[in-house]
Amino acid sequence: DAGVIQSPRHEVTEMGQEVTLRCKPISGHDYLFWYRQTMMRGLELLIYFNNNVPIDDSGMPEDRFSAKMPNASFSTLKIQPSEPRDSAVYFCASRQQGLGNQPQHFGDGTRLSIL
Amino acid sequence: KNQVEQSPQSLIILEGKNCTLQCNYTVSPFSNLRWYKQDTGRGPVSLTIMTFSENTKSNGRYTATLDADTKQSSLHITASQLSDSASYICVVSGQAGTALIFGKGTTLSVSS
Numbered sequence: 458d459a460g461v462i463q464s465p466r467h468e469v470t471e472m473g474q475e476v477t478l479r480c481k482p483i484s485g486h487d488y489l490f491w492y493r494q495t496m497m498r499g500l501e502l503l504i505y506f507n508n509n510v511p512i513d514d515s516g517m518p519e520d521r522f523s524a525k526m527p528n529a530s531f532s533t534l535k536i537q538p539s540e541p542r543d544s545a546v547y548f549c550a551s552r553q554q555g556l557g558n559q560p561q562h563f564g565d566g567t568r569l570s571i572l
Numbered sequence: 573k574n575q576v577e578q579s580p581q582s583l584i585i586l587e588g589k590n591c592t593l594q595c596n597y598t599v600s601p602f603s604n605l606r607w608y609k610q611d612t613g614r615g616p617v618s619l620t621i622m623t624f625s626e627n628t629k630s631n632g633r634y635t636a637t638l639d640a641d642t643k644q645s646s647l648h649i650t651a652s653q654l655s656d657s658a659s660y661i662c663v664v665s666g667q668a669g670t671a672l673i674f675g676k677g678t679t680l681s682v683s684s
Binding site: 461498499500501502513516548550558560561563564565566 | 674
């Protein structure tokens with residue numbers, strides 16, 4: 458049973474470059490979440506989608522960040538232009554909609570380093 | 573302001589010993605509280621969920637408690653193993669439609 462798949466696992470790039478992070482949620486899950494994790498701030502929700510529609514993007518730090526979900530099996534988080542303070546681990550998670558309290562299933566993250 | 577505070581920030585114990593991690597929250601109204609385990613280099617994995625009416629829930633050697641009156645939860649680990657070394661994150665959910673509130677986690681190191 459495949460879990461949430463994120464790519465790449467590691468990304469190192471220079472300041473000013475465009476960065477694209479990718480996520481494939483678990484099949485059949487209706488919700489998709491993007492998080493950022495740092496030592497100082499812990500896990501922070503950036504944006505989440507329900508049935509491919511962005512519901513809440515209030516956590517997106519700046520206009521340099523954008524996210525899309527063109528279909529139920531794929532989402533991207535883009536940073537353009539990237540800055541050193543964007544360095545963090547970015548997680549994607551998905552969840553089933555339904556009765557009861559369904560857990561979020563996380564991918565293993567993309568470790569992003571902006572030089 | 574909705575907040576989740578975890579303590580201690582880090583903890584080192586010997587293999588075989590027990591330990592208890594704490595989570596205090598100010599989220600209101602409250603829906604549920606979940607404990608996640610995050611291994612180094614991996615994403616968080618759900619250990620257990622507590623709703624308002626539940627006081628205790630176990631998952632193997634992990635036992636979570638909830639006191640909704642004092643807004644406190646604990647995660648007790650019995651007979652710790654090296655594989656328990658991880659970060660443990662407390663996450664509180666408010667009413668439907670509101671965002672999850674994450675604690676910053678407790679880093680547990682189990683040594684032999």
